[in-house]
Structures are given as C-alpha cells and as structure tokens.
Amino acid sequence: MPETVIKLENVWKIYQLGKIDLPVLSGVSLEVKLGSFVTIMGPSGSGKSTLMYLIGLLDVPTKGKVYLDGKDVSNFSENMLAKIRGQKIGFVFQQFNLLPNLTALENVMMPMIFQGMPENERQERAKKLLASFDMEKRSHHKPNELSGGEQQRVAIARSLANDPEIIVADEPTGNLDSGTGKIIMDALTKLHKEQKKTIIVVTHDPTIADYSENIVHIRDGQIIKNHFQEAKVLW
C-alpha cells in the first residue's frame, strides 16, 4: 500500500457574506496516495478550486484538518508553507497564471529563485524543462506573445521547476481547445507515468477523467462519489 501524501479530514470551508455563513466545502475527507493520479470532477461553483487550494496549502480550512506526509499543516508557519509550496507542490492553473513581465525562461526560473538555486544551475534546468515541452524556441517570449497552449506548457514546466512530488492542476485545459488540451493532458500523464509524480487534476471534462485511476465527484461542497477505476485507465 503506497503511503498517503495528502489527507483531508472532515474539512469545512465557510465564507462569511455579511451575516450569512456560506459553506463552500462541507465536511470533505480525502486521501491522496503517493504516485496516484486523482481527478476531481464537479459542476462549476461546486468548490473544486477551493478544495485544490487547500490541497496545495494555499488556504487553510475553517474546520477540519489537512495533513501533509502525516503532519498537521495548521502547525506550520507561513514561511514553512511557502517553502513547502515551493519545493513539494507544483501548480498549474486554468488561467495559466504566468508572471506577465517575465519571459518564459524567467517564469520557469522563478520558483528556483525563491529556493535560492544558483544562477547557472537554474538557467540550465529551466532550459531543459522548456525543451522537454518543445518550448525552447519560445523561451525569450513573454506570456502575451504566446498562445494559450504554449503558456500552459510553460506553466507546466514552471510547476516542475523544483522537481516537486505533487502537481496540482486546476482545470488546466479549461481555457484551451480540445486539441491543445490533449497535448497538456498528455504532458501531465507522462509526468505521472515516467516520473511517478502524484497528480491531482480538476476538470469537468469526462474524457480527461478517463486518464485517471481515482475520480472524485464533488457537488455543493461535498464528495458524492469517490471511485477507483484501474480497469479503464488508458495507458
């Protein structure tokens, strides 16, 4: 049995809108095993992104516990969380979220800068990463000079900058056409297959969910189905 990297235990996220309590997540429990590929599915507004932010240690729950490698993350300082995000978790967003003033290469180097990697080392690594996504020719372009698919490939390269264990992707193909989306999903599955990365991906596209071995269905902030479908995996 592989070990659990992330565990959510009866997690609630409640926003306060004026006097009304708005629960966005209502008692979610989830375990993500090391090296697994998890798909989270659900309609818009069901709380998928909120869940991803909790998994990615970008947010803290109102109630309940989040464990990383068995440790309660509520005990971690802000600096610790930043460090863990930088080292262990790679993010891919629907809006690509590249830094607009930096080139593709600089964007990929950014996470390494925050970890204090020396200049020549990070330059070399960033170039290699961009090359592995066929983006080396565009490495000196800024995000607004790249297509959506290209930006997302740079974003995936960036998410791998510090060789994280976990990749968290929130609707990575949501802003892409299906052809480009397939390239992105291929890239993610390849990471899972070849580098044994733990991958958690949000989508409401059922064909993409077919890549996955563990599908979590979420609706109105609650997990309604969590099934493992090893038989249907496409690789």
Next chain:
Amino acid sequence: MLKEYFKVAIKSLRARRLRSWLTILGVVIGVFLIVSLMSLSEGIKTAIMQQLKMMGKDLIMIFPGEITDMATMMGGGLELTENDMGAIKKAEGVETIVPLNYKAEAIRHEGRVKTILINGVSWKDGMDILKNDFGWSLKEGDWPAIGKKEIIVGSAVPTDVFPGMMVGDEAVINGRKFIVSGILKSLGNKQDDSTVTVDLDIFKDITGEKRGAKFVLARVKNGYEVDEVVENIKRNLLETRKRVRGLDSPSFSVLSSEKVMDIVGSILGMIQIAIFGFASIAIVVGGVGIMNTMYTSVRERTKEIGIMKAIGAKNSAINTIFLIESGFFGLFGGLGGMVLGLGLAKAVEFAVKTTGGLYLQASITPQLIIFSLGFSFLVGCISGFLPARQASKLKPVDALRYE
C-alpha cells in the same frame, strides 16, 4: 537573491513606464530644489564670509540704529553725529577711528551721466584699513593724494558704468571736476565694484553732508581686549547721548569684526535652514507620490503576488521586491534631482560670473551629494514600507482569486 529580486522589481517598473517616470519626477523636483538651493546658498555664504574674513580682528564697527532693526540701518536715515564720533575716539583702547559715509550722486564722464554710490573715507586714517582689512588694492594708477581733487573707482566702473574710463580721465560730480587717479581690483561683489571713493573732506564738500557718518570704524590699540573696547565705546556713546540729547535709548550698534561675522554667518545659516526645510518638504511630497504609486501597484499586481506565493515566495521575498521598487524610485529620483540641481547651480554660477554681481562658486560637497541621495532613498524606502507590507501579508488564495 537580492539581485534577482532587483531584476523582477525593475521589470515591473518598466512595465508601467509612464507612471514610474512620473513618480520619479516627483522626487526629482524635491532633490533638485535641495541640491541647487543648498549649493548656491552655501556658495553665497562662502563668498560673503570670505570677504568678511579679510577684516582684521582688531576692528570695531559702529553703526547707528539697532542691529536687529535692519530696515532703518540699511535705509540710512540714521547717522552718527560729530559728538558720537568724539565719544568713540575718546573711549579707552581706541587707537584710530575712520568715519565712512556714502551717498548716491550723479557723475558725468565724457558726456554720459550716471548716478552711482560715492563713498567718503578719511584718507589719512582710513587708507591703511581699507588696504589691509578690506583688501583694497589697485589694478591701475595710484592712490589719491590727500588734498587733491582725485577719486578712485571700483573695478566695474570702467567696464560697466562708464565703459572706456581710464586713469587720468576727468569726471564731474556736482559741478566739480575730479581726476581718476586709480582703478581698484575687484572687491568681491558687483555692488562694491561699482562705486567711487573720495576723501571724506571732499565728500562733505560735494554732497553737502558736512557732519556725521553712516558708519565708523575703530581700531583697537595694542594690548587691549577687543570685547573690552567694544564695551568702552558703548558706555561712552551712551553717556554722550544722554548728556547731549537726553536720550537713553542706545540706538547704535557696536560690533567687533568677529561679532559681525557671527551675525552674518548665523543669518545666512538661518536662511539655509529655511531653504533646506522647504526643499525637504518637497522631497516628502515626492515620497507621498511614491506611496500612492506603490499602493496602486500592489492592488494591480495582487494576482501576481498570489502567483509568486503559490510558487514558493515567502512574505519576505514579496516585501523585498516592493521595497526595492520604492527605494529605486527614491534613489533614482534623487540621482536625477541631483544632476539637474548641480546643473542649475553651475549654470547660475556661470551666469553670475558673466553678468557680474557676487563672485560666487556653487558649493558642491560630497556631504550634499551623499545626503540628497541617502535622504531620497530613505524617503523611498519609508514610503514603500506600508504598501510592501500590505503586499507581503496578502493571503495566497485571496490574491490568486483577485481579478
């Protein structure tokens, strides 16, 4: 990593070029004011103090009127009488006294008539003091002989007032003919260089001001303390005035040359402090501009901040990046202001030199440069402190979700 943060900061400044320049301009104006005004006022101070320093320490100046009442003193309505002068001469420790008087009169030279200031100085007693203590020396010609109708003219007279005037020329004042016996070297400022000096007896004759003086110089005898003699003169003058006019208000000022330097120095110092204060306010206003820009920038870049936090930026990294930006505004504004300020100071120096006036040298000290750069950088950092803190404290999710 500071170098990398610096690069990131500069890139985002360049992405908002116009706003960055305008923010820098706000600082430039303040520093420009400080640098130009301070270097010029320091230059003026040095020029004036240098002139004053030529005076011997054993000289005492007696003016009518209170030193605090500049208007009446300069306005010239007041005079020291013959009685006053007698009292000064009799004071213990006084060796010689030199009364000086001046009045504007029309002078004619080769058909041209100009009104200029005429100084009346007793040649007999005053020549040495003018030469030794006031730095008077001749560029051409000779000192006038006592009793002859001769005048000496300031260095600007043959160049500006009566171009072409030469030693030996004739000049007419109030219908009386005089010979120009000598031309002085520059006395350090245009005003003094544009005057004519005659013996006091001749002065009295041509101006009709037979008695009194605007100003008396007294030289202290060897072996006497200057301050002591100042007190003696004050006492004598007070007694004389009480006796003669029944006045007990001491409407005269007795000052040693050192005291004069102190007073002038402190007046100029106060002017400088005022200039400095106003210019500093201008820099602070520039700082407010930086703060405004930084807050706008934090709001605009909220999402970017969220992204940086998601990819591992600690609060301190965000804080540093924003502080570098605001510090850069300050430092760069300071640099620009300094260059412009020094440029203006040099331009004014040049303009004053070519048109005459005070012979001033803009004072550009390393302290002024270091101060203006340091101060503007500091203002930049302080202005950026709160915005940078706000940026670093943003919650990652809130920042990421911000549109």
